[in-house]
Amino acid sequence: MREWCAPEHEPLLLAEGKGCVLRDQHGREYLDGNSSIWTNIHGHGHPVIHAAIKEQLDRVAHTSFLGFTHEPAIRLAKELVDFFPEGTLTRAFYSDDGSTAVECALRMALQFWRQNGCPERDTILAFDHAYHGDTLGAASTGGIPLFKGSGNDFGYRTLRVPDLDRLDALTRDEPRRLAAVILEPLIQGSAGMRLWPRGMLAALRQWCDRHDVLLILDEVMTGFGRTGMMFACEIEGVTPDLICLAKGLTGGLLPMAATLTTERVFEGFLGREKTFYYGHSYTASQLGCAAALASLRVFREERVLESLPGKTACFTSLLDGLRALPRVKEIRQCGMIAGIEIGPFDTALLTGAAVCLAARKHGLLTRPILDTLVLMPPLCVTSSELERMTRALKLALEEVCG
Ligand SMILES: *Cc1c(COP(=O)(O)O)cnc(C)c1O
Numbered sequence: 001m002r003e004w005c006a007p008e009h010e011p012l013l014l015a016e017g018k019g020c021v022l023r024d025q026h027g028r029e030y031l032d033g034n035s036s037i038w039t040n041i042h043g044h045g046h047p048v049i050h051a052a053i054k055e056q057l058d059r060v061a062h063t064s065f066l067g068f069t070h071e072p073a074i075r076l077a078k079e080l081v082d083f084f085p086e087g088t089l090t091r092a093f094y095s096d097d098g099s100t101a102v103e104c105a106l107r108m109a110l111q112f113w114r115q116n117g118c119p120e121r122d123t124i125l126a127f128d129h130a131y132h133g134d135t136l137g138a139a140s141t142g143g144i145p146l147f148k149g150s151g152n153d154f155g156y157r158t159l160r161v162p163d164l165d166r167l168d169a170l171t172r173d174e175p176r177r178l179a180a181v182i183l184e185p186l187i188q189g190s191a192g193m194r195l196w197p198r199g200m201l202a203a204l205r206q207w208c209d210r211h212d213v214l215l216i217l218d219e220v221m222t223g224f225g226r227t228g229m230m231f232a233c234e235i236e237g238v239t240p241d242l243i244c245l246a247k248g249l250t251g252g253l254l255p256m257a258a259t260l261t262t263e264r265v266f267e268g269f270l271g272r273e274k275t276f277y278y279g280h281s282y283t284a285s286q287l288g289c290a291a292a293l294a295s296l297r298v299f300r301e302e303r304v305l306e307s308l309p310g311k312t313a314c315f316t317s318l319l320d321g322l323r324a325l326p327r328v329k330e331i332r333q334c335g336m337i338a339g340i341e342i343g344p345f346d347t348a349l350l351t352g353a354a355v356c357l358a359a360r361k362h363g364l365l366t367r368p369i370l371d372t373l374v375l376m377p378p379l380c381v382t383s384s385e386l387e388r389m390t391r392a393l394k395l396a397l398e399e400v401c402g
Contacts, residue, residue, distance in 0.1 A: 012024055012360075012365075013025040017032070017044030017045055018043070018044055018045045019043035019044060019045070019378070019380060020032050020043055020044075020377055020378050020380065020381050020382075020385050021044075022036075022044065022365060029363060030360065030363050030364060030365040031363055031364050031365065031377070031385055031388060031389050031392070032044070032365055032377070032378060033359075033364045033365055033366035033374075033375050033376070033377060033389050033392075034365070034366040034367055034374050034375070034376050034377075035248075035252060035376050035377060035378050036252060037367065038189065038221050038226075038247050038248075038376055039247045039248060039252035040248075040251070040252030040253075040378045041224050041225065041248045041251045041252050041295060041304075041378060041379050041380075042251050042252075042295065042298045042302070042304070042378060042379065042380050043378045043380040044378075046251065046294075046298060046380075048294050048297060048298050048301070049250075049251050049253055049291055049294040049295055049298065051294070052290045052291060052293065052294030052297075053253065053254075053287055053290055053291050053294070055290070056072065056286055056287055056289075056290035057287060059286075060286055061285075061286060061287050062282060062285050062286055062287065063286060064281075065094065065279070065283040065284040066279055066283075069284075070284070070286055070289075072286050072289035072290050072293060073094065073284040073286075073289050075289075075293055076092075076258075076289045076292050076293050076296075077091075077092035077258075079293065079296055080092055080245070080258055080260060081260060083230055083231065084239055084260070085239055087263070088239040088262060089239060089240075089243060089260040089261060089262060090261075090262060090263050090266070091260065091261050091262070091263065091265075091266040092258050092259070092260050093108075093258065093259045093260075093261070093276075094256070094257065094258050094283045094284040095257045095258070095259065095279075095280055095283055096255050096256065096257055096280050096282055096283070096285075097133075097246050097255050097256075097257050098132075098133050098138075098218075098220035098221075098244065098246035098247055098257060099132075099133025099134050099135040099138045100133075100135065100257055100280060101133075101218075101220060101244035101245060101246045101257035101258065101259045102132045102133045102135075102137075102138040102141070102182070102216075102218055102220070102244050102259075103133070103135050103137045103138050103278075104244075104259045104278055105180075105182070105216045105218075105242040105243075105244050105259045105261075106124055106137055106138070106141070106156070106180070106182070106216070107137070107276075107278055108242060108259070108261060108265060108269075108276065109124070109179045109180035109214045109216060109241075109242065109265075110122065110124070110156055110179050110180075111269075111276065112179070112214070112265050112268045112269070113179045115268065115269075115273070115274050116268045120176065120177055121176070121177060121178060121179040121213075122156060122157055122177065122179060123156070123157040123158065123159050123177045123178050123179060124140075124141055124156060124157070124158050124159070124178070124179060124180055124181075124182060125158070125159045125160070125161065125167075125178050125180070125181045125182070125213075126141035126142075126143060126158055126159075126160050126181075126182050126183075127143060127160065127161060127162065127163070127183060127188070128143040128160060128161070128162045128163075129143045129144055129188050129191035129194055130142055130143040130144070130160075130182070130183070130184060130188060130191070131143075131144055131147060131184070131188065131189060131190030131191060132182060132184075132218050132220075132244075133220070134147070136155070137155065137156075140155070140156065140158055141158055141182050143160055143191075144190060144191060147190060157177075159174070159178070163200075164200055164203055164204060164207070167204075167207055168207070175211035175213060176211075178211070178213045179213070179214060180213060180214040180215065180216050180241070180242070181204065181207075181208055181213055181214070181215055181216065182216040182217075182218060183201070183204060183215070183216070183217060183218065184217075184218050184219075184221065184222065185201050185217050185218075185219065185222060185232040185233050185236075185238070186201065186222060186227055186232045186235060186236075186334055187221075187222060187227070187232070187332075187334040187337060189221040189222075189337075190369060191369075192339055192341065192369045192370060192372035193332045193334070193337060193338065193339025193369070193372060193374065194332070194339075195332050195334060198236075199236065201232075201233065201235075201236040201238050202236040202237065202238055204238075205236075205238045205240075208241075214241040214242060214265070215238075215240040215241050215242070216240060216241065216242040216243075216244065217232075217233055217238075217240040217242070217243045217244070218244045219231050219232055219233065219243055219244060219245055220244055220245065220246045220247050220257075221247060221337075222334075222337075223243075223245045223246075223247070223248055223249070224245075224247075224248035224249065224295070224299075225248070225299070225304060225305060225308060225335075225336070225379050226248070226334075226335055226336055226337050226376065226379075227334050227335035227336075227337065228305075228308050228309070228312055228334075228335035228336070229305070229335075230299075230305060231243070232334075241261060241262055241264075241265060242259060242260065242261045242262075242265065243259070243260045243261075244257070244259050245257060245258045245259075245260070246258075248295075249288075249292050249295070250288050250291035250292045250295055251291060251292070251294070251295030251298065252378075253291045253295075254285070254287055254288045254291045255288065256285060256288030256289070256291070256292060302380075304379055304380075307379075308335065308336065308379065311336065311379075311381065311383070311386070312335055312336060314383045314386055315333070315336060315338065315375075315386055316333060318386055318387060318390040319331050319333060319338055319340070319375075319390065321390065321394070322340060322390060322393065322394060322397070325394060325397050325398065325401075325402075326397070326398070326401050326402050327342045327343060327345075327397070327401040328340060328341075328342055328397070329341045329342060329343050329344070336376065336377065336379060336381075337374075337376045338374070338375045338376065339369070339372045339373070339374055340372065340373040340374075340375065340393065341371060341372045341373075342355065342371050342372075342373065342397065342401060343371045345371055347370050347371060351371055351400065351401070352368030352369070352370055352371040352372060352373055353368055354400050355368065355373055355393070355396045355397055355400045355401070356368050356373065356396070358395075358396035358399045358400050359392045359393055359395075359396035361396075362391070362392035362395045362396060363388065363392055364388075364389050364392035364393065364396075373393060375389060375390070375393070377389060
């Protein structure tokens with residue numbers, strides 16, 4: 001907070017938004033280059049989602065989900081499970097954000113084995129550089145020391161590996177202690193947009209099947225079209241045992257999350273002593289469900305997924321134009337997600353932050369991960385907006401590193 005509170009620092013107050021454009025307190029306009037921290041899908045102020053929220057607001061904003069239910073939640077659960085092959089993910093559990101969606105998946109996996117004859121399966125396997133959220137339970141699976149804070153292996157055992165090869169090298173007994181493996185499929189976001197090798201996800205699914213270990217996919221960032229498919233797991237034809245959805249679930253308008261799971265896991269919680277004691281006050285907020293249903297409607301009505309191959313190709317060619325710039329080390333892209341790594345710099349110099357600050361003057365808002373610049377526009381982005389975003393980054397890179 002020292003820099004934030006310094007007299008020369010001018011806080012940016014974002015006041016309005018329309019499509020990919022945000023406006024500050026002085027009326028200056030910026031392109032939302034990271035979808036308001038990876039949440040926004042169809043742009044700001046989308047009329048269909050706004051109308052759905054207003055309509056819901058006039059009925060009721062929120063009612064308890066403890067012991068009750070409501071139509072928007074029922075319809076949303078049905079629409080979410082219908083994205084997956086029949087008889088795979090069939091059940092939805094609501095919570096509030098990405099961290100609680102992960103929290104819930106971890107606790108389900110651990111409790112599932114404890115009360116169904118395998119109490120020795122008490123460990124969660126996670127990958128180096130992983131990020132699964134900031135609550136203690138989710139942070140315990142994180143593999144980025146910077147983001148772990150005090151959340152260091154809280155309350156359950158974790159085992160961390162760098163990659164699939166290390167999984168195959170586990171001793172014979174180690175897999176028998178695993179309740180679940182958790183992974184960000186295809187791309188690790190907070191690690192700086194690190195791509196997994198092609199085929200890794202499908203191979204991991206096979207490994208989990210071989211050892212009867214539950215596979216949790218954290219699609220909090222990758223879900224809802226970012227990678228080119230509705231969910232990243234579809235790209236390798238994989239269905240997990242649990243999937244965590246949040247950020248883009250409501251189109252990025254309201255906080256809301258869902259953890260989907262299989263009939264097998266669901267049935268493991270039937271019975272008096274088997275209750276899943278987990279829930280939050282705002283679970284299945286009616287407004288959030290209405291927004292999520294409207295966002296899915298926009299996907300259908302505007303044929304959003306169909307528009308992505310063209311947009312992604314345009315994004316790729318614009319990113320290619322950045323490759324030759326001074327100090328651009330590597331560009332990593334997965335669908336409409338890109339990480340532009342610059343350097344080598346001493347990370348303490350915060351060069352990535354300096355580039356993003358310079359880009360602000362050229363009308364682009366985004367946030368780096370150390371020295372990786374992130375571009376992840378809302379999916380409604382036009383080719384001219386993509387062009388303006390990459391041009392702003394180019395000018396900023398030349399100013400700071402040139
Ligand atoms: C952002 C993120 C989370 C945490 O979500 P919050 O809504 O910020 O709690 C978890 N996993 C991944 C992959 C994320 O990108």
